[in-house]
Structures are given as structure tokens and as C-alpha cells.
Amino acid sequence: MRVGVLTGGGDCPGLNAVIRAVVRKGIGVHGFEFVGYREGWRGPLEGVTTPLTIDDVRGILPRGGTILRSSRTNPFALEDGVERIKANLAGDGVDALIAIGGEDTLGVATKLADLGVNVVGVPKTIDNDLSGTDFTFGFDTAVNIAMEAIDRLHTTAESHHRAVVVEVMGRHAGWIALHAGMAAGANVILIPEQPFDIDEVVKHVQSRFEIDYSPILVVSEGAVPREGGEMTLQSGERDSFGHVRLGGIGERIAAEIEERTGKEARAVVLGHVQRGGTPTARDRWMATRFGLSAIDAVAESDYGTMVALRGKDIVRVPLIEGTGELKVVSPEEYAEAEVFFG
Numbered sequence: 620m621r622v623g624v625l626t627g628g629g630d631c632p633g634l635n636a637v638i639r640a641v642v643r644k645g646i647g648v649h650g651f652e653f654v655g656y657r658e659g660w661r662g663p664l665e666g667v668t669t670p671l672t673i674d675d676v677r678g679i680l681p682r683g684g685t686i687l688r689s690s691r692t693n694p695f696a697l698e699d700g701v702e703r704i705k706a707n708l709a710g711d712g713v714d715a716l717i718a719i720g721g722e723d724t725l726g727v728a729t730k731l732a733d734l735g736v737n738v739v740g741v742p743k744t745i746d747n748d749l750s751g752t753d754f755t756f757g758f759d760t761a762v763n764i765a766m767e768a769i770d771r772l773h774t775t776a777e778s779h780h781r782a783v784v785v786e787v788m789g790r791h792a793g794w795i796a797l798h799a800g801m802a803a804g805a806n807v808i809l810i811p812e813q814p815f816d817i818d819e820v821v822k823h824v825q826s827r828f829e830i831d832y833s834p835i836l837v838v839s840e841g842a843v844p845r846e847g848g849e850m851t852l853q854s855g856e857r858d859s860f861g862h863v864r865l866g867g868i869g870e871r872i873a874a875e876i877e878e879r880t881g882k883e884a885r886a887v888v889l890g891h892v893q894r895g896g897t898p899t900a901r902d903r904w905m906a907t908r909f910g911l912s913a914i915d916a917v918a919e920s921d922y923g924t925m926v927a928l929r930g931k932d933i934v935r936v937p938l939i940e941g942t943g944e945l946k947v948v949s950p951e952e953y954a955e956a957e958v959f960f961g
């Protein structure tokens with residue numbers, strides 16, 4: 620059996636841990652051979668491959684990023700995309716494919732599975748917004764990076780008696796903002812699921828300034844003001860899945876705070892720092908177990924499935940369960956964070 624492996628979408632810490640586990644168990648236990656596809660769906664689309672042996676995966680467990688590289692290529696945006704993928708897989712003698720990715724990459728995998736491609740999905744995203752799994756790997760690392768940054772911003776904010784607005788990633792879901800904000804004691808947390816009222820935000824900031832405290836606000840990049848409704852765009856650019864490039868909400872809120880309170884405010888955009896570097900122990904553990912389960916799914920011809928974490932168990936669910944609907948923060952979970960606002 621020859622198995623293809625690809626990583627697509629935004630990179631995230633733990634991708635290499637999955638690749639290593641897939642290859643180690645695939646060769647060591649099941650006796651499979653592997654083909655690495657480069658740069659997400661661009662690999663099978665254009666026939667760009669790389670060897671994937673035990674030697675190739677040695678030493679990659681703690682390394683961030685992905686040795687297979689990634690891209691946001693969408694084969695369904697091309698007329699002959701699916702035919703080209705099928706032809707290249709056949710040409711490479713690949714019997715099954717493991718696709719490691721988020722909403723978009725696994726969305727493509729879901730459609731390909733329906734079209735007869737033998738595919739198993741592994742869910743990844745720092746955003747943690749994939750359904751069907753309690754958590755995705757990469758999220759814990761991103762939250763810890765954001766928490767440490769917020770801790771550091773507290774002390775510099777105090778020294779200058781300023782407000783600091785920390786913009787974190789999270790296009791449609793506020794999981795990073797919620798977890799990092801709660802862990803680091805943010806005074807306000809704004810997420811895409813709960814459009815915010817700028818008057819209320821300023822009130823929380825004022826009340827902190829009044830007790831001689833320098834407020835810290837944590838804002839998801841996809842947070843939207845109640846009155847506007849439109850996401851704040853840094854550019855009109857869209858990727859091949861139609862997503863706009865976000866950014867700028869932190870700056871807008873900081874400017875509003877300065878104007879309305881007369882106090883200084885600064886915006887800090889954590890950006891891709893949240894996706895870089897070595898994964899936490901929890902993400903390495905989850906990614907490794909996902910990899911082991913994904914290659915077992917291939918061995919059992921259990922295609923059209925995605926591995927998932929449920930409690931402490933790794934299970935398999937139909938791919939559509941992961942990609943059909945995004946997992947977002949509930950009003951109840953947000954209410955827990957609100958207790959600490961102001």
C-alpha cells in the first residue's frame with residue numbers, strides 16, 4: 620500500500636508530529652510506503668512530491684511548521700482540478716491519502732471522498748473551530764503564546780498607565796481570545812460570535828483607569844462592532860477559498876479608547892507569532908495520537924473519515940462532521956469570561 624500525505628491551509632504547531640506518527644506506524648507496523656505531497660492540495664494537483672521515509676521524519680517532533688510545506692490551494696476552483704488530482708494519485712501509485720488541515724483543506728477532502736478518492740482527514744487549526752473534535756492541535760500552543768504575551772503586556776501597560784488592546788487570531792471563532800484572555804486576566808474579551816458595543820467597552824476601560832489599573836483588552840481579529848457588522852479588512856485580498864485577509868480591529872478600538880477617555884492606548888497584533896515555533900506537550904501528544912489513528916484508518920480502509928478527540932479518546936467521525944459547521948463559542952461560555960470584565 621502506498622499512502623500520500625499532505626498538509627494544507629495555515630500552518631500550525633504539531634503538523635510535523637502528525638507526519639512523524641503516520642510514517643513511523645505506517646512503515647513500522649503496517650509495512651506501507653509513503654509519498655509526501657508538497658504545499659497542500661497543490662502537491663497532488665501538480666504532481667509535486669517528496670520522499671517520506673523514517674529518515675525524513677527523524678527529529679521533527681518538536682519542530683513547528685510543516686516539512687511538507689503548505690498552501691491554500693483549492694482544486695475545486697479549477698475546472699479540471701479533481702481529474703488532475705485523481706490522475707496524479709494514480710500515476711504515483713497512491714492508494715490512499717491522509718490530508719492534515721482545517722476547514723478548507725478538509726472541506727476539499729470531504730468532496731473528494733464523495734468523488735471516490737480514498738482519503739482520511741486529520742483536523743488541525745490554531746483557531747480550534749472545527750466541529751466533531753473537542754480540540755484541534757495547535758490551539759494549545761497558540762493560547763500559551765498569547766497568554767505569555769498578555770502577561771508581558773500587563774507590566775508595560777502598568778508602567779505607562781495605558782490601555783493595551785491585544786489582537787489575536789480567530790477569523791470566525793473567538794476560542795484563542797477567550798482562553799488566552801481568561802488565562803491572563805484580560806479586562807475585556809471581544810470575539811466574532813458576540814458583536815460588541817463600543818460604549819460598553821469604553822465604560823469597562825474607564826472603570827479600570829479610575830481605580831488606577833491599566834486595562835488589557837483581548838480582541839479576536841474577526842470581532843465586529845454591533846453597529847457596523849462588516850469585518851474590518853486590512854486589504855481587499857482574498858485567498859482561493861474566498862477568505863479576506865483580516866486585521867485592524869485592535870487599532871480601531873485603541874483609537875476609540877484614546878479619543879473617548881483621553882488616556883493613551885496601544886494596539887499589539889500578535890499575528891503569525893501564534894502559529895510559529897515548537898508545539899506544547901499537549902499539542903505534541905494530541906498530534907501524535909491523531910497520526911497513529913489516521914494511519915490505522917487507512918489500514919482498515921475506513922475512508923471518508925476524520926480522526927477526532929472526544930474526552931481523552933481518539934475516535935473517527937465522518938469527514939462531514941468536522942467540516943459541515945464551524946464550532947463557535949457559546950453565549951454561556953462567553954458569559955463566564957464576562958464576569959471578569961471592567
Ligand code: F6P
Pocket residue numbers: 629721744745746788789790840864865894
Ligand atoms: O486559520 C488559521 C489562521 O491563522 C486564522 O486565524 C487567520 O485568520 C488566518 O489563518 C491567517 O491566514 P494567513 O496565514 O494566510 O495570513
